[in-house]
Amino acid sequence: MRRSFTFLLCPTAKQAAALAACLEEHRQLYNAALEHRRTAYRKAGVSIRYGDQSGELKHIRSGDPGGQARWSFSSQQATLRRLDKAFAAFFTRVRDSRTPGFPRFKGRGRFDTVTWPKDGDDCRWDSQPEHPTATYVRLQGVGHVRVHRHRPVKGRVKTISVKREGSRWYVILSCDEVPAQPLPATGAVAGIDLGVVSLVTTSDGGYIGNPRHLAASADRLAAAQRDLARKQRGSARRRKAAARVAALHATVRRQRLDHAHKMALALVRDYDVIVHEALRVANMARSASGTLERPGRGVAAKSGLNRSILDAGWGVFLAVLADKAESAGRELIAVNPADTSRTCAECGHVAKENRLIQAAFACTACGHAAHADVNAAVNIVRAGLALREAAQAA
Numbered sequence: 295m296r297r298s299f300t301f302l303l304c305p306t307a308k309q310a311a312a313l314a315a316c317l318e319e320h321r322q323l324y325n326a327a328l329e330h331r332r333t334a335y336r337k338a339g340v341s342i343r344y345g346d347q348s349g350e351l352k353h354i355r356s357g358d359p360g361g362q363a364r365w366s367f368s369s370q371q372a373t374l375r376r377l378d379k380a381f382a383a384f385f386t387r388v389r390d391s392r393t394p395g396f397p398r399f400k401g402r403g404r405f406d407t408v409t410w411p412k413d414g415d416d417c418r419w420d421s422q423p424e425h426p427t428a429t430y431v432r433l434q435g436v437g438h439v440r441v442h443r444h445r446p447v448k449g450r451v452k453t454i455s456v457k458r459e460g461s462r463w464y465v466i467l468s469c470d471e472v473p474a475q476p477l478p479a480t481g482a483v484a485g486i487d488l489g490v491v492s493l494v495t496t497s498d499g500g501y502i503g504n505p506r507h508l509a510a511s512a513d514r515l516a517a518a519q520r521d522l523a524r525k526q527r528g529s530a531r532r533r534k535a536a537a538r539v540a541a542l543h544a545t546v547r548r549q550r551l552d553h554a555h556k557m558a559l560a561l562v563r564d565y566d567v568i569v570h571e572a573l574r575v576a577n578m579a580r581s582a583s584g585t586l587e588r589p590g591r592g593v594a595a596k597s598g599l600n601r602s603i604l605d606a607g608w609g610v611f612l613a614v615l616a617d618k619a620e621s622a623g624r625e626l627i628a629v630n631p632a633d634t635s636r637t638c639a640e641c642g643h644v645a646k647e648n649r650l651i652q653a654a655f656a657c658t659a660c661g662h663a664a665h666a667d668v669n670a671a672v673n674i675v676r677a678g679l680a681l682r683e684a685a686q687a688a
């Protein structure tokens with residue numbers, strides 16, 4: 295099983311400067327490689343591939359001994375592969391005739407991660423194992439950086455990434471062969487409905503809300519973004535406002551991830567089978583703006599921006615839940631979200647009139663009344679169990 299572990303880095307001032315330089319020069323490499331591809335395509339109609347660009351790294355390095363040559367060949371290759379992926383995604387969008395959006399240059403602050411693709415290759419996790427209390431990671435050109443390892447790492451470290459979030463640095467380990475830790479069976483099954491007021495509502499009537507501190511941070515972030523939009527381009531005030539937005543983004547991300555872990559843990563402890571709605575980006579965008587079935591998920595008074603910040607938590611939450619379910623040996627089923635919110639869980643009557651008021655479900659056929667999210671969660675668990683039965687019969 296694969297899992298990732300994220301830890302705060304505690305670099306010295308000198309190491310922090312080296313990390314910033316490392317990130318900046320990887321960003322420049324990315325942009326230069328993008329420029330190369332664009333020019334070749336525009337001027338000669340030639341497509342440059344990853345192999346071509348990787349082959350040129352040697353020359354780039356030998357021509358820049360005090361710059362590019364300081365960093366790992368492998369992390370530079372990983373950066374070029376990242377660009378290659380961006381192009382592959384671009385061509386897929388062109389083929390599917392969706393809005394293509396050409397791969398973009400990464401401005402400062404838009405490039406925050408460097409990856410070393412293999413532990414031991416210009417990087418080493420736990421590089422000073424003889425140290426009695428602290429953990430270190432060695433990164434080429436930076437040195438042995440102290441890690442705030444707040445929990446044990448399991449499995450075999452495959453890749454090591456360093457990420458900047460505001461003024462903090464994190465190391466992310468992607469590990470293979472992480473042993474599963476199955477939990478004892480509970481015999482319980484739940485459907486979950488995802489919303490904003492309560493991020494998760496279970497089919498047996500339980501709620502797990504969006505925590506107040508996350509909503510408060512989302513408010514502050516929305517305000518900071520409005521403030522940024524009013525500042526003049528290129529001004530010092532704008533730079534300051536942008537830094538504040540970035541810092542708040544990092545706070546929201548951290549709080550959201552932390553909350554997602556807690557919620558997912560509670561669910562996998564309690565239920566053997568968990569059914570959720572399959573999320574599609576289009577669905578999420580629609581529910582953020584509100585529809586007849588789900589008019590803004592009960593937060594019509596909130597600004598759209600603030601709401602979309604909270605909504606973005608669903609994807610993160612489901613990813614964490616999938617991870618924990620796999621590790622605990624629980625079954626996770628995704629169902630088509632169509633009609634789950636306007637179908638009566640009692641008699642099966644489908645009508646948008648069943649859901650005239652956001653929070654309440656009242657069936658126009660049989661009179662069944664329930665909390666709307668609970669009614670949806672019941673439909674979700676039912677759809678999931680039907681899917682499962684069909685799969686077992688086949």
Ligand SMILES: [Zn+2]
Nearest residue numbers: 638641657660
């Ligand atoms: Zn009914």
